[in-house]
Amino acid sequence: MAYHYLLTFYLLTSSITFSWAQTKPYFPTAQIWETRSPQQMGLNAEQLQQAVDFAQANEYEGDYDLKVAILKGFVREPYHEIKGPTKDRGKPAGVVLKNGYIVTQWGDVDRVDMTFSVTKSYLSTIAGLAIDEGLIKSVDDSVGQYVWDGTFAGDHNSQITWEHLLNQSSDWSGSLFGISDWADRPPSEGGVDDWKYRELLTPGTNFEYNDVRVNLLAYSLLQVWRKPLPMILKEKIMDPIGASSTWRWYGYESSFVNVDGIMMQSVSGGGHSGGGVFISTLDHARFGLLFLRRGLWNGQRLISEDWINQATTSSPANESYGYMWWLNRGNRAWGGGTSPSIYYAAGFGGNFIIIDNEHDLVIVTRWLQPSQIGEMVRLVLASVED
Secondary structure: OHHHHHHHHHHHHHHHHHHHHHHOOOOOOOOOOOEOOOOOOOEOHHHHHHHHHHHHHOEOOOOOOHHHHHHHHOOOOOOOOOOOOOOOOOOOEEEEEEOOEEEEEEOOOOOOEEOHHHHHHHHHHHHHHHHHOOOOOOOOOEHHHOOOOOOOOOOOHHHOEHHHHHOOOOOOOOEEOOEEHHHOOOOOOOOHHHHHOOOOOOOOOOOOOOHHHHHHHHHHHHHHHOOOHHHHHHHHHHOOOOOOOOOEEEEEEEEEEEEOOEEEEEEOOOOEOEOEEEEOHHHHHHHHHHHHOOOEEOOEEOOOHHHHHHHOOOEOOEOOEOOOOEEOOHHHOOOOOOOOOOEEEEEOOOEEEEEEHHHOEEEEEEOEOHHHHHHHHHHHHHOEOO
């Protein structure tokens, strides 16, 4: 009788342990990232393969020499020039994670490539870390309280808060590292004088995608951290999530500044003048998985959930934009049944990290024709078997 009681107890506790193990979130180690078949993870393999085939068939049409692609892509910008490093791009590549496991991948997922404005989502995370650690008390603080070297002087610029820089509504006026704010992505109408002498808009009221002002955020965060931002990212995010040692984050040849007597490079938040984050598909996927897991990595809190909520909330000036993350809502919504809770990082040339909490999915795709990202995501979601 005692034997039967012991056996029953063992089976019950084993079942509880097995159940807990099955529901515990999976995280890859630095050395091993486990794969599962689509069927094991409740996905339709044929439908998922259609998404992969689509990504490979709809390659970005720009030049493989990214210097050429950049100069063609931003030909309307007066005085535009390459100021930082570039790298010839690879062929389409990508990976899909389901419940943290790799369920499919294509192309060279270890190849380091430029990632352009996907860099902005990494930069936003550096700001979140500064908030979490109390280096910045609130996103509503004026940046001029922290950066008092004249960069935010004047009636207009002194109104700018950290939030305005993060959601690209600051309308900061000035020149940084030899590039004027008005010369970056100018309006389709008018000319240099119209752009240079425009009426300044109240910070927070108008969204304008502008790399000079994004680089201003990077410069301002460098003043707060007083250490190069790539070091902060490496120590606090990339090393803990097991990223490789191959990624880099560059600025411009002209963006070195004196911080406490040491010359440090202020990094770029994008790549349309060169620079930005150069990284592999798999390292992107680790970063995406950290956000899918709400800032936790294998039991360790790396970034607060409060910050992730803030960063992925619609901005007053643009429903489709948070703190340098795009949101699947407003005029940027993909439609076709895709959830408005999806958010994503996006960069020139068709670089994307997509986070879908509803289906526990991360999708990373490189060098996809940008106009096709909505259809590619819909094809992946069609493989989810309810």
